[in-house]
Amino acid sequence: MVDKKLSGAGLRGQVAGETALCTVGKSGSGLTYYGYDIKELAEKVSFEEVAYLLANGELPKQAELDAYKARLKTLRGLPQALKDVLERIPADAHPMDVMRTGCSFLGNIEPEEDFSQADAKIERLLAAFPSILLYWYRFTHDNVRIETETDDDSIGAHFLHLLHDKKPSKLHTDVMNTSLILYAEHEFNASTFTARVCASTLSDLFSCVTGAIGSLRGPLHGGANEAAMDLIRDMKDADEAERTLMGMLERKEKIMGFGHAVYREFDPRNDIIKGWSEKLAQEFGDSRLYDVSVRCEDVMWREKKLFPNADFFHASAYHYMGIPTKLFTPIFVMSRVTGWTAHVKEQRANNRIIRPSADYIGPAPRQVPALANR
Numbered sequence: 001m002v003d004k005k006l007s008g009a010g011l012r013g014q015v016a017g018e019t020a021l022c023t024v025g026k027s028g029s030g031l032t033y034y035g036y037d038i039k040e041l042a043e044k045v046s047f048e049e050v051a052y053l054l055a056n057g058e059l060p061k062q063a064e065l066d067a068y069k070a071r072l073k074t075l076r077g078l079p080q081a082l083k084d085v086l087e088r089i090p091a092d093a094h095p096m097d098v099m100r101t102g103c104s105f106l107g108n109i110e111p112e113e114d115f116s117q118a119d120a121k122i123e124r125l126l127a128a129f130p131s132i133l134l135y136w137y138r139f140t141h142d143n144v145r146i147e148t149e150t151d152d153d154s155i156g157a158h159f160l161h162l163l164h165d166k167k168p169s170k171l172h173t174d175v176m177n178t179s180l181i182l183y184a185e186h187e188f189n190a191s192t193f194t195a196r197v198c199a200s201t202l203s204d205l206f207s208c209v210t211g212a213i214g215s216l217r218g219p220l221h222g223g224a225n226e227a228a229m230d231l232i233r234d235m236k237d238a239d240e241a242e243r244t245l246m247g248m249l250e251r252k253e254k255i256m257g258f259g260h261a262v263y264r265e266f267d268p269r270n271d272i273i274k275g276w277s278e279k280l281a282q283e284f285g286d287s288r289l290y291d292v293s294v295r296c297e298d299v300m301w302r303e304k305k306l307f308p309n310a311d312f313f314h315a316s317a318y319h320y321m322g323i324p325t326k327l328f329t330p331i332f333v334m335s336r337v338t339g340w341t342a343h344v345k346e347q348r349a350n351n352r353i354i355r356p357s358a359d360y361i362g363p364a365p366r367q368v369p370a371l372a373n374r
């Protein structure tokens with residue numbers, strides 16, 4: 001796998017544009033946002049600082065950060081019309097579909113009327129996504145209409161507070177902060193490219209983000225964190241994990257949460273979230289899921305030279321924090337909206353409509369036969 005040449009299918013390895021936002025698989029640990037290494041960001045800053053960085057190109061000074069966080073707090077409330085829509089989405093809908101609808105509907109009642117409003121709409125979406133998700137989730141699952149305006153200092157804490165109806169511990173707040181930083185941006189991945197294609201038609205921000213959510217939903221992309229949890233949930237111990245994976249590999253099944261379209265040997269986000277998963281396992285007092293995950297990692301590298309991507313250890317980490325599995329990928333949305341929208345702005349600033357060509361493989365030219373002769 002390490003030596004595999006990238007072929008052109010899926011546009012792999014082809015340059016499809018320029019970006020100043022992010023490097024994937026290049027210098028340092030392999031991932032930087034505006035030149036800052038992901039490891040250093042994950043250690044030293046808050047997700048809100050990263051969101052500000054992606055929106056503005058520089059980290060905020062203290063006063064800028066305070067003002068930014070204060071603004072985001074004021075944008076957590078949802079209009080009644082949106083709450084009405086959320087209440088009509090059934091409990092068994094997929095939460096990614098709820099995010100997609102919530103985003104699209106907000107675009108109807110608070111549209112981006114011209115591009116000068118982009119920054120305000122980006123802040124609105126960033127602040128509103130946890131509220132959209134959890135207003136729907138708590139209404140349909142717990143039969144309560146929650147107040148979505150909390151005074152939590154961070155988006156991660158706000159999310160956990162709305163979910164569990166109490167302020168989260170410092171450990172859980174820190175894990176959410178790191179997780180949101182790790183998921184924020186990743187160059188021309190499928191969902192971001194979707195957003196850029198949409199932006200290149202000069203469409204509005206809500207359309208770009210709605211399309212991106214649709215692309216992120218699939219199990220080959222963001223949906224892999226949920227799929228990874230489905231894989232490990234019932235594994236009793238590491239030996240069972242090994243047996244299950246060996247069987248799956250023999251049957252040539254895909255193991256969700258492993259492999260990557262660009263990284264060849266490791267995903268720099270994995271070690272970081274894996275470390276948090278281990279800490280959470282200790283706090284939880286049951287390391288089964290962590291041990292099972294470590295064995296999966298060992299088996300996949302030994303057998304296929306495949307490594308866990310950002311999604312794999314997120315599964316156990318989120319589970320230890322009591323987050324329902326079907327909410328895993330929407331958390332990715334809550335974070336990646338920063339990267340998507342930064343790319344939309346970058347595309348708009350230097351735009352040409354994205355419209356590639358195709359090699360034709362269909363029939364040679366022919367005449368339309370009469371209906372009776374077909």
Ligand SMILES: CC(=O)SCCNC(=O)CCNC(=O)[C@H](O)C(C)(C)COP(=O)(O)OP(=O)(O)OC[C@H]1O[C@@H](n2cnc3c(N)ncnc32)[C@H](O)[C@@H]1OP(=O)(O)O
Pocket residue numbers: 001004012219220221222224253254255256257258259260261262306309310311
């Ligand atoms: C945050 C994110 O979005 S990270 C990605 C999340 N997605 C997943 O975890 C889903 C599982 N992984 C995958 O499906 C793939 O690795 C992708 C979609 C991430 C990348 O796809 P590609 O760029 O096509 O992968 P790549 O070219 O490295 O594949 C090489 C070979 O390894 C195999 N392979 C890759 N990943 C896996 C896997 N997870 N399980 C089993 N086999 C795999 C491929 O089938 C391919 O085999 P082949 O050459 O016989 O066809």
Ligand SMILES: O=C([O-])CC(=O)C(=O)O
Pocket residue numbers: 024183185186188189190261262309310
């Ligand atoms: O870059 C990719 O193809 C997928 C990925 O890891 C991400 O979007 O975070």
